[in-house]
Every structure is written in structure tokens, then in C-alpha cells.
Amino acid sequence: xxxxxxxxxxxxxxxxxxxxxxxxxxxxxxxxxxxxxxxxxxxxxxxxxxxxxxxxxxxxxxxxxxxxxxxxxxxxxxxxxxxxxxxxxxxxxxxxxxxxxxxxxxxxxxxxxxxxxxxxxxxxxxxxxxxxxxxxxxxxxxxxxxxxxxxxxxxxxxxxxxxxxxxxxxxxxxxxxxxxxxxxxxxxxxxxxxxxxxxxxxxxxxxxxxxxxxxxxxxxxxxxxxxxxxxxxxxxxxxxxxxxxxxxxxxxxxxxxxxxxxxxxxxxxxxxxxxxxxxxxxxxxxxxxxxxxxxxxxxxxxxxxxxxxx
Ligand SMILES: [Zn+2]
Numbered sequence: 190x191x192x193x194x195x196x197x198x199x200x201x202x203x204x205x206x207x208x209x210x211x212x213x214x215x216x217x218x219x220x221x222x223x224x225x226x227x228x229x230x231x232x233x234x235x236x237x238x239x240x241x242x243x244x245x246x247x248x249x250x251x252x253x254x255x256x257x258x259x260x261x262x263x264x265x266x267x268x269x270x271x272x273x274x275x276x277x278x279x280x281x282x283x284x285x286x287x288x289x290x291x292x293x294x295x296x297x298x299x300x301x302x303x304x305x306x307x308x309x310x311x312x313x314x315x316x317x318x319x320x321x322x323x324x325x326x327x328x329x330x331x332x333x334x335x336x337x338x339x340x341x342x343x344x345x346x347x348x349x350x351x352x353x354x355x356x357x358x359x360x361x362x363x364x365x366x367x368x369x370x371x372x373x374x375x376x377x378x379x380x381x382x383x384x385x386x387x388x389x390x391x392x393x394x395x396x397x398x399x400x401x402x403x404x405x406x407x408x409x410x411x412x413x414x415x416x417x418x419x420x421x422x423x424x425x426x427x428x429x430x431x432x433x434x435x436x437x438x439x440x441x442x443x444x445x446x447x448x449x450x451x452x453x454x455x456x457x458x459x460x461x462x463x464x465x466x467x468x469x470x471x472x473x474x475x476x477x478x479x480x481x482x483x484x485x486x487x488x489x490x491x492x493x494x495x496x497x498x499x
Contacts, residue, residue: 239361241395246451247363249426253453256423257446261413268325276329288326296322296462299334310334311342311466312459319345321412321459347371349410349460350467354378356408356452357399361392366454367429375473381429393472400470407465408450412458416443420455430455 273289278298280286286298295313299306299322313320314333319341326332335342351369355378358364362382369378382388415423417438423446424430433455438444447456449464461467 239392239395241398242360243363247359250359250451252426253423254448254451256415256419257413257448257453260415260419261411264413271327274328276326278326278329279331281331281333290327291325294323294325295320295332295334298332306334309336311337311339311461312345314341319459321410322462323409324412324459344371345459346461346466347376349464350470351376351378352410352447352449352452352454352456352460353400353403353408353464353467353470354396354472355380355454356403356450357396359452360399361396362386362388365427365429368433369454379429388475390475396472397470403450404464404467404470406450407463409463410458410460411448412445413448414443414445417441420444420446423453424455 268291271291273292276288276290276293278286278288278293280298286293286301288297295310295315296307299310299313307322310322312335313322313324314335315326315330317331335345337343337346348369348371351371354376355366355369358378358380359366362380364380364382367379367381369376417434417440420434420438421431424434444455445457446453447458447460449460
């Protein structure tokens, strides 16, 4: 894959990261204490008046899954056909492990060394490339195991947490997600609510409850490569994703999506192995901004960020 393609989504994320996080107090939503005084609407599951989760769920969740499952089945067949050559994996210590290409994973090596090493490892780095712990090696490689104390490990951890936030927001609002990058002190997700609605402080607890469900279920992250056309089909319902795909991914090329629970998102990854690795989850702040790097031809107002400064 050409570098320009490999970096396409990363550039999209960087484009937004470079936007200063809006700390202007006048743009903040009411504090939770103020929101608690709002009267709970009859029949609602939360003070915001919305049910905890949309019922039925947004149709796009099922539509995305149909495409994902079809292409995943094809990819699994392709992987099954790859030759299982003997490979050697060299750890940072200089120790080596022998295994089969397309079968041996960084997670297996970490577990073989010790359970505690596996549990504290957030992500692998294979020949310098960040790599999901459950993604098989494709050839003889050098392996590093990065924990949360490593800057890259921390970034992957927070970025993975943003997917869980995105999932909670889709399940709660049926919103259109844009992107959810890590920032220096946490992560956020940008989204537009149906009918131009706004995230309220009263939504914090319901969103946290839905996120806690995903964490409790230990939802796994699944990686899949899709062509540009498959991506356009998968995200046909979301004008922001359509814009990113059209603008950042050259015609005739491919990139990856990740599925975690019901959320499938355009993403280069990698991620933590499963949502159960997330031990604490709290929404700290919501910002509403009216400018965006993808401001043409999109209209991003209201466009919202939920920010998690840990
Ligand atoms: Zn991701």
C-alpha cells in the first residue's frame, strides 16, 4: 500500500487534532449539577428525556454489519490460503520465538512469557509498525510490546476508548460520527446529532452506562481491509465519513475499518484487544464548535466534541 494511502486516515485525524480543543467556557454545556435540576420527562430512561438506547437501533448498524460480514468471510478465506511458512520473531530483549506466518500473534508470545505481561501490554510494534496484539505476523519480524506508560501505548489506549464513546453515542443518539482521535490528555469524539440536536450534560450518565455495557461485554476489536468503493457503500448514511473517504483515500485503493460491538469505524488502528481493558470511563466535558477542517462542502453546525481529559 502506498504511503499516501497508509497515512490517509492518520492525516484526517491529524487535521482535526491540530484544531485547538475548544476550551472557551462560553461554549461549554451546563455543568452536571445544573442539569440534575432539570425535570425528568415521563417514560424516559434518563434526565435528558431520551431512552438509554435507541429501540430499534439505528438501521445503519445492521447495514454496516452486512458488508463487514461479507468481506470478512472473503478475507478469512484469503488468509486461510496463505502459506504457513516458519518464521522467527525477535523480541526487544534479543530472545526469539519460532512460529507460523499468518498464525502466530504478538498476544500469544506475550501470554507465553507471562499472563501479567500480556495484561499490561496495550499494543505491539512489529518492524516499527504499531500492530494489534491479535493480528498474526505475516513474516519473520522484530517485536516490541508497549504498555500504557509508553507514549504510543497510551495513545492507542485512549484512541480505543474513543471507539467505545462513539459506540455509546450511536446507541444513545443514532448520531453521525465524524472522527475520534486521542489528544495529549485524553480523547474525544466528534459527532452530529439527528435534527441538529445538542449533547446535554444530562446525557453524560446514560452515555457512561452504555459504555460500561460495552466494557463489561469485553467487546473485541476486529480489523478488516475494504476498498474505497466498499467504504463508500458502508458509510453511505454518514456525510462526514463520505467526505473523509472521498477526500483522503485515492481511487482504486483500500484502507481498514475496525468493528467493536455494533460500531464499525473507518480507522487505521491499532487498538487494545478488547473493551474490557478499559477500567474507568467518565465524560468530562462537551464542546460545541462551528468550524472544522472539513468545512467545505459540509455544514458542521452544530458539531460536537465530547472530551475526556484524564
Ligand atoms: Zn480506531
